[in-house]
Amino acid sequence: MATQFWTNMVKVMDIGERRLIERMMLHLTQMPGMPIPFWDDASALSLGDGRALVVNTDMLVWKTDIPRGMTPYQAARKAVVMSVSDLGAKGVQPIAFMPSIGLPSDYPVASVEEMARGFEAGAREYGAYVVGGDTNEACDVVISGVALGVAQESKIMKRASGAGPGDLLATTGAFGVTSAGFKHLIEGLEVPGGIRKPILDSIYLPRARVKEGVALAETGAVTGCMDSSDGLAVSLYDLARSTGTGFKVTELPVAPSATRFAKRHGLDAADLVLYGGEEYELVFTFKPEDEGKIREALDGAGCSPLVIGEVTGEKDMVLAVDGAVKPIRAEGWDHFTG
Amino acid sequence: MATQFWTNMVKVMDIGERRLIERMMLHLTQMPGMPIPFWDDASALSLGDGRALVVNTDMLVWKTDIPRGMTPYQAARKAVVMSVSDLGAKGVQPIAFMPSIGLPSDYPVASVEEMARGFEAGAREYGAYVVGGDTNEACDVVISGVALGVAQESKIMKRASGAGPGDLLATTGAFGVTSAGFKHLIEGLEVPGGIRKPILDSIYLPRARVKEGVALAETGAVTGCMDSSDGLAVSLYDLARSTGTGFKVTELPVAPSATRFAKRHGLDAADLVLYGGEEYELVFTFKPEDEGKIREALDGAGCSPLVIGEVTGEKDMVLAVDGAVKPIRAEGWDHFTG
Numbered sequence: 001m002a003t004q005f006w007t008n009m010v011k012v013m014d015i016g017e018r019r020l021i022e023r024m025m026l027h028l029t030q031m032p033g034m035p036i037p038f039w040d041d042a043s044a045l046s047l048g049d050g051r052a053l054v055v056n057t058d059m060l061v062w063k064t065d066i067p068r069g070m071t072p073y074q075a076a077r078k079a080v081v082m083s084v085s086d087l088g089a090k091g092v093q094p095i096a097f098m099p100s101i102g103l104p105s106d107y108p109v110a111s112v113e114e115m116a117r118g119f120e121a122g123a124r125e126y127g128a129y130v131v132g133g134d135t136n137e138a139c140d141v142v143i144s145g146v147a148l149g150v151a152q153e154s155k156i157m158k159r160a161s162g163a164g165p166g167d168l169l170a171t172t173g174a175f176g177v178t179s180a181g182f183k184h185l186i187e188g189l190e191v192p193g194g195i196r197k198p199i200l201d202s203i204y205l206p207r208a209r210v211k212e213g214v215a216l217a218e219t220g221a222v223t224g225c226m227d228s229s230d231g232l233a234v235s236l237y238d239l240a241r242s243t244g245t246g247f248k249v250t251e252l253p254v255a256p257s258a259t260r261f262a263k264r265h266g267l268d269a270a271d272l273v274l275y276g277g278e279e280y281e282l283v284f285t286f287k288p289e290d291e292g293k294i295r296e297a298l299d300g301a302g303c304s305p306l307v308i309g310e311v312t313g314e315k316d317m318v319l320a321v322d323g324a325v326k327p328i329r330a331e332g333w334d335h336f337t338g
Numbered sequence: 339m340a341t342q343f344w345t346n347m348v349k350v351m352d353i354g355e356r357r358l359i360e361r362m363m364l365h366l367t368q369m370p371g372m373p374i375p376f377w378d379d380a381s382a383l384s385l386g387d388g389r390a391l392v393v394n395t396d397m398l399v400w401k402t403d404i405p406r407g408m409t410p411y412q413a414a415r416k417a418v419v420m421s422v423s424d425l426g427a428k429g430v431q432p433i434a435f436m437p438s439i440g441l442p443s444d445y446p447v448a449s450v451e452e453m454a455r456g457f458e459a460g461a462r463e464y465g466a467y468v469v470g471g472d473t474n475e476a477c478d479v480v481i482s483g484v485a486l487g488v489a490q491e492s493k494i495m496k497r498a499s500g501a502g503p504g505d506l507l508a509t510t511g512a513f514g515v516t517s518a519g520f521k522h523l524i525e526g527l528e529v530p531g532g533i534r535k536p537i538l539d540s541i542y543l544p545r546a547r548v549k550e551g552v553a554l555a556e557t558g559a560v561t562g563c564m565d566s567s568d569g570l571a572v573s574l575y576d577l578a579r580s581t582g583t584g585f586k587v588t589e590l591p592v593a594p595s596a597t598r599f600a601k602r603h604g605l606d607a608a609d610l611v612l613y614g615g616e617e618y619e620l621v622f623t624f625k626p627e628d629e630g631k632i633r634e635a636l637d638g639a640g641c642s643p644l645v646i647g648e649v650t651g652e653k654d655m656v657l658a659v660d661g662a663v664k665p666i667r668a669e670g671w672d673h674f675t676g
Contacts, residue, residue: 012450013443017473023447024454031434031467043470045434045486053391057438057484059474096369096383100395100438100482105351105674109361112350116362129369132381134482135355136397137674144438144472144482146395148383336443336475 016337035153037160039242041086041226042147044156052153055146056086062141067185067203074204076115076143080122081208082229083147085280088210089227091157091217092149094128099145102138115143126210155217159242163223163285167311169247170294172209172282172303175232176258176269177202179276189265195257202279209282215301216282221290231277231332236317239283246316249309249328253281270319275331285311354675373491375498377580379424379564380485382494390491393484394424400479405523405541412542414453414481418460419546420567421485423618426548427565429495429555430487432466437483440476453481464548493555495622497580501561505623505649507585508632510547510641513570514596514607515540517614527603533595540617547620553639554620559628569615569670574655577621584654587647587666591619608657613669623649 012020025038035044035052042056060066060079070078076099084094099119103112112135119130128147181203183189191199209227216222224243228235236247254269262269286294291307298305309320317328350358363376373382373390380394398404398417408416414437422432437457441450450473457468466485519541521527529537547565554560562581566573574585592607600607624632629645636643647658655666 009446009448011444012441012447012473015447020447020450020473023451027451027454028458028468029462031469034469038470043434043436045469045488047385047389047488049387051385053486053488055393055434055436055470055484055486057395057436057470057472057482059438059440059472059476059480059482061440061474061476061480063477064475096381096393098381098393098395098484100397102397102399102480103350103674106349108347109350109353109358110347112358113361113365116365120366124367130366131369131372131383132376132393132395134395134397135350135358135674136399137402138397138399138480139401139477142397142399142440142476142480142482144395144397144480146393146436146484148391148393150383150385150391336441336473 013336020336035156036090036158040159041089046153050153051150052156054087054090054092054149054151054156056083057144057146058082058086060143067182069185070204072111072114073118076118077122078206079143079145080119080126081206081280083145084126084128084210085208085227085229087147087149088208088213089225089282091155091213092151093214094126094147094149094210096131096148097123097128097145098131098133099143100134102136102142104139105137107141126208155220157217157222157225159224159226159239161223163243163245163311165245165311165313166288167223167285168288168291168307169249169285169309169311170305170307171253172212172298172305174253174255174306175276175279175281176272177255178279179272180258180261191261192264195260198257199261206278206280208280211301212298212303213282215297216284216294219290219293219297221286221293223285223287225282225284228279228281228283229277231275232283233274233328234330234332235283236328237330240315240317246312246314247309248312249319250321251308252321253306253308274328277332351674358674373494374428374496378497379427384491388491389488390494392425392428392430392487392489392494394421395482395484396420396424398481405520407523408542410449410452411456414456415460416544417481417483418457418464419544419618421483422464422466422548423546423565423567425485425487426546426551427563427620429493429551430489431552432464432485432487432548434469434486435461435466435483436469436471437481438472440474440480442477443475445479464546493558495555495560495563497562497564497577499561501581501583501623501649503583503649503651504626505561506626506629506645507623507647507649508643508645509591510550510620510636510643512591512593512644513614513617513619514610515593516617517610518596518599530598530602533598536595537599544616544618546618549639550636550641551620553635554622554632557628557631557635559624559631561623561625563620563622566617566619566621567615569613570621571612571666572668572670573621574666575668578653578655584650584652585647586650587657588659589646590659591644591646612666615670
């Protein structure tokens with residue numbers, strides 16, 4: 001490409017992923033009757049009989065997305081987790097996964113076979129099959145995964161499914177472990193032996209909340225849901241933007257190993273919890289009177305939800321703990337601005 | 339990645355794309371009841387009511403796949419063409435397209451907007467909508483496209499749909515133009531003015547045979563079909579491998595501009611026709627008694643099919659023209675071995 005022409009132009013890193021997508025969307029015609037609008041975790045097509053096909057595509061690039069020490073098996077499995085997590089967040093059971101893979105021509109065949117085992121393991125773990133894919137030559141290992149599922153349109157949990165002030169805000173689990181793991185891998189902070197396994201597992205073997213999402217959708221009581229792969233704070237902003245509300249977080253969902261890691265290194269556990277990324281918990285809202293129904297459904301999926309706050313009428317995002325109210329910043333992971 | 343460990347290992351370029359996929363498939367569990375088997379142009383999921391979701395994913399990498407002079411608009415549109423061509427080859431009308439895009443962080447936003455216009459133009463041209471996608475940082479521009487459609491399972495044209503000896507072999511159009519274009523762009527061979535436009539258009543603005551594929555599927559008379567994006571010879575080998583037959587080509591489908599280009603440069607037009615790639619004609623078979631039905635269906639789609647030979651019981655692939663019988667080699671494009 002003619003790089004010399006790029007010099008005076010606005011670059012994708014100048015505006016970041018969200019504004020880039022906004023700019024692209026200006027040129028797209030929206031499909032009539034989309035069961036899930038743009039700016040949600042997944043896309044959907046009506047099947048005309050009350051059902052919708054729900055599909056997500058997500059790209060994993062070795063140089064920028066793969067942490068040190070991750071194996072091809074783990075990277076491939078993670079590509080599945082990333083994609084099925086978005087389906088799970090819509091309450092949709094994945095049926096099929098298709099990887100499109102870019103590989104340098106001198107990449108070892110044995111590593112590609114490891115990847116195949118990773119795709120298979122990830123797909124089967126979440127009840128799906130690998131039904132096809134594509135391979136191509138590329139300058140780096142690139143895995144673009146497609147996850148597919150079919151669901152009743154009326155049961156799909158959109159980011160905006162009717163949340164209003166007073167609704168409770170909850171997550172399927174605690175946060176901060178992955179942030180601790182990245183601080184270890186990227187900044188070299190030591191991980192004490194006792195919490196080494198959960199912290200490294202959260203990076204190398206992340207888990208998607210698929211059965212939890214499907215169980216939540218069955219209740220019909222969720223007023224908004226998304227996954228938290230861009231970090232808790234960014235996810236709250238995204239959810240609030242879709243619903244036109246704000247959130248007051250009154251109970252930070254801090255994982256015990258994140259607390260321990262934060263103490264050891266003099267960090268604020270709240271930062272690990274709010275401003276991380278690559279965590280695959282679901283963040284969702286529901287009416288207070290439905291809490292029993294929600295807990296029962298998640299209990300059936302082996303999960304105890306954490307109520308962390310509530311939906312507010314004001315369009316701001318605050319952390320109200322220990323008697324102090326502080327703003328939550330819209331900070332987290334952006335693929336282009338870093 | 340630990341490149342130093344790669345030295346003694348078998349690399350993907352040593353075995354090529356086909357054997358790489360074979361090796362990967364050893365590790366995959368096949369989904370029960372797949373409406374389209376592995377090794378076809380697209381994958382499919384049964385929707386349980388006689389219909390199937392048909393999906394294809396295809397990756398385009400700037401450095402290896404994008405010819406000199408192609409614009410971001412054209413590359414994006416081509417990504418759509420590549421994916422919908424595979425659906426068309428199965429007789430399936432595309433409904434939706436989703437691009438997953440890798441971009442260097444210093445890539446111009448204006449070029450990404452051009453791409454968005456290319457996705458939109460390509461999708462709308464073939465009756466589909468862009469319903470979502472993903473952006474990511476990468477070392478090169480990478481576009482992984484997903485095309486989705488829904489079809490009656492019984493109407494899907496598989497590579498193997500019952501072809502047997504005596505069936506006629508046909509294409510939706512002539513070949514060789516794209517090969518001429520690549521010889522111009524890569525080897526610098528001059529293109530005479532009169533054929534410049536069709537030759538450059540075939541590279542920069544390729545067309546998929548979607549409505550032709552849908553029309554063919556409606557006849558119910560096609561015994562095997564695929565697109566020819568890997569070149570005519572390779573496509574014949576792929577089709578023959580799926581059906582367990584051979585082919586005798588008795589009439590080479592040479593485009594007039596390919597003939598003219600070949601003459602000008604002292605090339606064999608047959609080589610341009612057989613051993614090219616990035617052409618999106620359909621290659622298909624049918625019983626001789628159905629020829630009228632096939633011609634009528636394609637005529638309605640504005641296309642005149644070319645009968646180029648027949649299916650044989652022997653598992654070989656020959657060119658029988660001008661009284662001589664020559665083997666057709668399994669040569670064409672491989673992403674890894676070049």
